[in-house]
Amino acid sequence: MAFNTTNPLIQVEDDRTGLSVETLKRALADNLFYLQGKFPGIATKHDCYMALAYTIRDRLLQRWLNTSQTYLNCDNRVVVYLSAEYLLGPHLGNNLINLGLWEPVKQAVEESGLNLEELINIEEEPGLGNGGLGRLAACFMDSLATLEIPAIGYGIRYEFGIFDQEIEDGWQVEITDKWLQLGNPWEIARPEAAVLVKLGGHTESYTDEKGDYRVRWIPNNLVKGIPYDTPILGYKVSTANNLRLWKSEAAESFDFQRFNMGDYYGAVQNKVTSENLTKVLYPNDEQLQGKELRLAQQYFFVSCSLQDMIRIHLADNPSLENFHEHFAVQLNDTHPSIGVAELMRLLVDEHHYEWGKAWNITQATFSFTNHTLLPEALEKWSLPLFSQMLPRHLEIIYEINQRFLDQVRIKYPNDGDRLAQLSIIDEAGEKWVRMAYLATVGSHAINGVAALHSQLIKETILKDFYELWPEKFSNKTNGVTPRRWLVLSNPRLSNLISSRIGEGWIKNLDELKQLEPFADLAGFRQDWRQVKREVKQDLAHYIKAQSDLVVNPDSLFDVQVKRIHEYKRQHLNILHVIHLYLQIKNNPNLEISPRTFIYGGKAAPGYFIAKLIIKLINSVAEVVNNDPAIGDRLKVVFLSNYNVKFGQKVYPAADLSEQISTAGKEASGTGNMKFSMNGALTIGTLDGANIEIREEVGAENFFLFGLTTPEVEKTLAAGYQPWEYYNNYPDLKAVVDLINSGFFSHGDTELFRPLMDSLFGHDPYLVFADFQAYVDCQHQVGEAYKDQENWSRMAILNVARMGKFSSDRTIREYAEDIWAIKPVVIELEDLCPDGQ
Numbered sequence: 001m002a003f004n005t006t007n008p009l010i011q012v013e014d015d016r017t018g019l020s021v022e023t024l025k026r027a028l029a030d031n032l033f034y035l036q037g038k039f040p041g042i043a044t045k046h047d048c049y050m051a052l053a054y055t056i057r058d059r060l061l062q063r064w065l066n067t068s069q070t071y072l073n074c075d076n077r078v079v080v081y082l083s084a085e086y087l088l089g090p091h092l093g094n095n096l097i098n099l100g101l102w103e104p105v106k107q108a109v110e111e112s113g114l115n116l117e118e119l120i121n122i123e124e125e126p127g128l129g130n131g132g133l134g135r136l137a138a139c140f141m142d143s144l145a146t147l148e149i150p151a152i153g154y155g156i157r158y159e160f161g162i163f164d165q166e167i168e169d170g171w172q173v174e175i176t177d178k179w180l181q182l183g184n185p186w187e188i189a190r191p192e193a194a195v196l197v198k199l200g201g202h203t204e205s206y207t208d209e210k211g212d213y214r215v216r217w218i219p220n221n222l223v224k225g226i227p228y229d230t231p232i233l234g235y236k237v238s239t240a241n242n243l244r245l246w247k248s249e250a251a252e253s254f255d256f257q258r259f260n261m262g263d264y265y266g267a268v269q270n271k272v273t274s275e276n277l278t279k280v281l282y283p284n285d286e287q288l289q290g291k292e293l294r295l296a297q298q299y300f301f302v303s304c305s306l307q308d309m310i311r312i313h314l315a316d317n318p319s320l321e322n323f324h325e326h327f328a329v330q331l332n333d334t335h336p337s338i339g340v341a342e343l344m345r346l347l348v349d350e351h352h353y354e355w356g357k358a359w360n361i362t363q364a365t366f367s368f369t370n371h372t373l374l375p376e377a378l379e380k381w382s383l384p385l386f387s388q389m390l391p392r393h394l395e396i397i398y399e400i401n402q403r404f405l406d407q408v409r410i411k412y413p414n415d416g417d418r419l420a421q422l423s424i425i426d427e428a429g430e431k432w433v434r435m436a437y438l439a440t441v442g443s444h445a446i447n448g449v450a451a452l453h454s455q456l457i458k459e460t461i462l463k464d465f466y467e468l469w470p471e472k473f474s475n476k477t478n479g480v481t482p483r484r485w486l487v488l489s490n491p492r493l494s495n496l497i498s499s500r501i502g503e504g505w506i507k508n509l510d511e512l513k514q515l516e517p518f519a520d521l522a523g524f525r526q527d528w529r530q531v532k533r534e535v536k537q538d539l540a541h542y543i544k545a546q547s548d549l550v551v552n553p554d555s556l557f558d559v560q561v562k563r564i565h566e567y568k569r570q571h572l573n574i575l576h577v578i579h580l581y582l583q584i585k586n587n588p589n590l591e592i593s594p595r596t597f598i599y600g601g602k603a604a605p606g607y608f609i610a611k612l613i614i615k616l617i618n619s620v621a622e623v624v625n626n627d628p629a630i631g632d633r634l635k636v637v638f639l640s641n642y643n644v645k646f647g648q649k650v651y652p653a654a655d656l657s658e659q660i661s662t663a664g665k666e667a668s669g670t671g672n673m674k675f676s677m678n679g680a681l682t683i684g685t686l687d688g689a690n691i692e693i694r695e696e697v698g699a700e701n702f703f704l705f706g707l708t709t710p711e712v713e714k715t716l717a718a719g720y721q722p723w724e725y726y727n728n729y730p731d732l733k734a735v736v737d738l739i740n741s742g743f744f745s746h747g748d749t750e751l752f753r754p755l756m757d758s759l760f761g762h763d764p765y766l767v768f769a770d771f772q773a774y775v776d777c778q779h780q781v782g783e784a785y786k787d788q789e790n791w792s793r794m795a796i797l798n799v800a801r802m803g804k805f806s807s808d809r810t811i812r813e814y815a816e817d818i819w820a821i822k823p824v825v826i827e828l829e830d831l832c833p834d835g836q
């Protein structure tokens with residue numbers, strides 16, 4: 001049956017829209033020939049992947065076009081998500097699930113002599129983000145579409161996304177990501193919608209024809225932004241929202257004046273500089289890098305997006321007065337916060353709105369999510385750098401600041417300290433623009449990403465703002481999409497769940513609750529374990545292929561995958577491994593639950609201690625895995641290049657999820673949710689969303705250890721003494737001494753010294769302080785694993801109680817509390833028959 005039943009031109013099933021196996025096969029062969037220019041006999045697997053991807057894209061185009069057409073024609077509000085990062089993961093598998101086409105496509109692919117899973121695996125993932133923050137944006141896009149909420153995602157089309165990680169001699173090596181090398185079938189360039197962005201130069205004041213004082217910005221550089229659009233499909237709905245990513249190009253390919261004067265290289269220079277803007281993603285998660293190019297990237301994509309929104313708005317509205325009624329713009333962290341000044345510039349300088357009116361529109365448009373409390377991640381830009389690149393924005397920020405501080409003066413007269421604390425410009429010493437403050441002042445709503453984190457925002461980094469405007473602050477606990485993180489990544493478990501409670505949970509995750517009674521059924525627990533065993537077997541094959549290590553699928557898979565950072569404490573985890581190793585060495589007959597420790601994650605290229613932690617893990621792995629006295633009881637593996645694809649393999653296979661950050665440091669975490677949703681039990685601190693996960697699944701189904709946030713603060717305030725822990729805890733001392741002796745470094749006693757120096761010297765993450773509690777808790781884990789029946793019971797209850805952690809719930813909360821937005825149902829009928 002064709003999608004289009006109203007179009008009289010389509011008499012038979014259309015090759016681009018038909019859904020029968022026969023049509024899909026024909027479309028596949030057709031695309032291989034006409035788009036890839038290959039016969040089946042000479043086509044590579046990648047050619048076949050491309051042909052299949054185009055076949056699927058054809059089948060979602062009608063949804064995509066109808067969606068934007070519907071949004072244009074109705075005057076519903078549209079959510080705009082502004083994010084410098086989207087960590088999307090591969091599209092093909094996800095689109096098949098959301099279109100409900102998995103089975104016919106699988107059959108068509110097989111009958112064409114190909115293998116669907118193999119083709120899905122070929123897709124290069126768009127790694128346009130660093131970690132949790134970028135992945136959250138991707139989950140949100142999925143949920144927005146699934147909930148049929150009108151939305152546009154705007155971001156940057158980095159030519160090189162997050163680097164590929166290889167491990168050489170135990171060290172991380174970064175390899176350039178080349179996701180676009182063989183083409184990207186999911187995007188469509190829209191050069192006709194290009195916009196121009198100014199940079200640098202100076203400002204001038206003038207009086208306009210009405211006699212009004214105005215400012216104009218004379219830039220010294222102009223860059224063109226070309227939009228590339230990707231459809232983001234909802235699950236089994238007709239909504240396909242648009243993700244619009246900007247690529248920078250030179251406004252003119254050649255500077256002709258220079259060229260004519262014979263300065264060929266000078267003329268090309270401008271082209272090169274302009275294209276550099278969107279070349280590469282900065283590979284730092286939670287780390288400030290005051291690099292000029294980064295500010296230029298941020299401004300570039302924000303300016304492109306706001307200009308695009310204004311164009312869309314003015315196509316249907318006489319003025320910008322109701323701009324905020326049309327768009328609700330969410331700032332994903334401070335990265336797009338220059339948008340506050342840019343919208344003011346566009347309204348005041350280019351559309352000649354009076355300041356007060358422009359400010360009301362701006363504040364009503366923006367809302368701001370903070371994603372971290374780490375001081376090194378709070379963006380600020382040095383004033384000279386800022387004024388050089390964005391001279392007009394600096395003037396606007398000064399004006400915003402002055403008017404804001406005038407308000408503060410009224411509320412708190414004669415309180416100079418408070419003014420200095422609240423000022424958007426930090427003037428103590430070197431001058432800085434504080435981006436979180438700009439975002440806070442320019443937004444009508446501010447939120448954190450888990451209950452604890454939202455509370456800490458109010459008590460720490462934005463305390464003075466909270467006192468001013470308590471009503472602006474709220475919490476929106478993160479969530480993840482069950483489509484990618486359960487249906488797509490764990491089909492075995494999904495099928496088992498659906499076989500008992502139906503498929504309603506995929507769109508309404510609270511329905512997983514119906515699984516609870518099954519936890520008491522021995523037969524179901526048996527099936528559950530069977531699924532887990534098979535999934536672990538798959539991961540074991542992957543480990544064998546990647547690292548040539550044989551691991552036992554019956555061992556406890558103890559997994560920590562996430563960016564490598566001291567606050568996430570991968571080093572605490574490896575200290576525990578060494579402790580177990582020592583225990584076995586000292587007591588060769590020790591009976592413990594056999595464990596496979598699995599690590600994955602990238603370190604920022606300039607973050608030496610994080611890289612040294614990777615080296616330590618690999619060094620311990622080398623010793624432990626090759627010690628015959630250990631046998632099968634312990635295996636340690638660091639899997640390279642952790643990314644979305646690999647995440648899809650590892651979450652389903654985990655028994656134990658390591659969420660062991662220092663309390664108060666992990667804003668939320670989202671990996672913690674993916675693990676639990678796939679039936680892993682958590683060992684964790686009272687940090688981020690761990691707290692809420694524990695509340696939901698029940699304290700008895702969660703392994704809790706470690707200092708609480710107030711205890712962390714107290715310990716640090718009292719002058720933390722790592723030596724005392726070292727001297728008082730013999731297990732800790734033995735582990736540390738073994739590292740220091742050069743045992744894991746072929747006798748080199750210097751290799752890990754910088755790490756040890758930081759643990760003993762200055763460790764705000766309190767690794768030694770939590771060591772003993774962690775080891776004790778891990779002991780309980782090992783004991784609990786011996787009782788497989790009870791372990792399965794706990795795992796089932798974890799899954800059954802995960803309803804809260806669907807990103808659908810999160811998005812519903814944003815939609816109701818912050819965006820005031822309603823769903824719009826998209827019809828599938830051809831809105832534009834006969835090409836009219």
Ligand code: GLS
Nearest residue numbers: 132133371449666667668669670
């Ligand atoms: C992060 C936080 O570190 C995570 O805890 C959080 O889950 C994520 C999404 O809200 O945002 N902040 C950040 O800069 N990178 C992150 O992953």
